[in-house]
Amino acid sequence: MSETKKKVRVAFFDFADCEGCQLQLTYLNTALLDILNSIEIVNFREVMHERSEEYDVAVIEGSITRPHDEERLKDIRAKAKILVAYGACACTGGVNGIMRNHTVKAALETVYPGRKDKMETGLIRAVDQVVKVDAYVHGCPINLNEFAAVLKGLLLGALYKVPDYAVCVECKLKENVCLYEKGQICMGPVTRAGCGAWCTSNGNTCYSCRGLLEDMNKQGQLDILEKHGVTVEMLKDKFSLYNGCKLEGNK
């Protein structure tokens, strides 16, 4: 890219989330300087005060809950050339999607006891359940290498392709002992890869934070879990921890 070429203006926006994924970006450290040769960050609440309403790429963090969030998101979509769903909350609804297992009223009472009348919330949705999404950066939190790949893809005009295969692929290539081999349970077989089997390579299990595979064999996975002594209630929890918004009947 020539030095004189206009930099791509990138703006970050957050909705219902913990902002942890935006913080991840600051860990890019000096590598961030390289990418700043090609992009200009014009809106990023976590690291700067200045704000701009002119941007090419809108990076959306968080899931969408209240009516005015929906309006705000649609407004951003109208202004942006490219819209990126950033992090599990934006991509799949994330842990916020657990609310789909309850009524809004029950959720308010549980989360804000004594203050429920002052709080406003609504049906939790992933970003693509409200507006068109051009690129996804999955994960809770996002994986920096993958975000870099998405950005580079946008800048080079060759969109990054999210893997559409199971975490098991990356896990096996790293020669991890399968958690099922150790009598533990794992959502790897139905969760999309791209994280490099981050959790399972570091002593954790897969929680399906990157979302369920488009072409998952749900019954096959249920059978595997059942063979390992998992109850129906646990199964429901396993599938809806990060994917409540995307489960059948919840769409």
Added chain:
Amino acid sequence: MNIKSRDSKYLKGACMKYNLLEKTKVSELVNALKKKYRVVGPKEKENLFVYGDIEDAGEIRLEHKPPILSLKKYYLPQEEQLLAFKFKEVKAVPVEVKKENLVIFGAHTCDITGIICLDHASSIEPRDSNFHKRKKNVLIIGIECLRPCDEHATCVTMDTHNPKGGFDLMLTDAGNNYIVQVNSTEGENLINEYKFLFKESDAKSEDGLIKMRQEKEKWPRSLKVKTDDLKKTVDSGLKHKEWESVKARCVSCGNCTNVCPTCYCFDIKDDVDLNLNNGTRSRVWDSCQLKEFAEVAGGENFRKDRKSRQQHRLLRKFSFSVEKYNRFFCTGCGRCTRACMAKISLYETMNNLVKE
């Protein structure tokens, strides 16, 4: 060095060379090798095994079940850079294979067979030069299995349970000693170099070897289909109802192909640095079990459903490979069965295909 002519079917070749290595000398041999080579071998990883770098001879587990990944990772790494390119200069140069003298210490005959298969696949045109560059610098010291790993191994049916080449030296446990079979000039050179560690073999040891191999014929066969009928079973069984059961269970995790010693399919990917100028082109392992594998431009997919993908896998192992390379591409190691969370078993599938 004891050179004898034998006609036993268990001691193949007219002229075989055998030595003895005292078990107490194994560590000394490994430590001596480590001075000149990168030594890798089977090591424990939690309740399983992996092939890995040997820091200390004591880490090697000659008694082991096939490690999680086979030896193929040393010949066709999970990810390998092929080209380095620069956009501005419009320039691309090949990334040379790093020359490395490797000793694989303690591989089973099934895994050695895997390398023989990959050699066939990499030798047809266009030759896979990276595979051959690596292979040239690898010495294999095998360990003969004297008992079956478990019921998942099908090495007896695949006839890979005895040493039949593909190695430089083969160790067979004979009590206080390992009988060491020499199978290549490189293997012989190695023995000569470390002569002080080896003893001459004797007729008693070699007769013992024949007896041990005769005993191995009694190993249970979990794969009941006769070796000669394997191809026919897969070819004519594609409409069998067994495949519906396989389809229902498979979650397409790709474990069966990633752990397979003979699966060599790969994908190509490009990575560009954040400066958007320098980049590399790499090949990474791919799997016919993944949905995208047979997807082509326009979105057409030749093997959309799990049934056709699992069928493809067995066809590649027992049918296409016979037509193309005149051999099975199943080494009987049993990894695919062990690694399957959905408990799809190669031998059960095959056994069921011959049932009504």
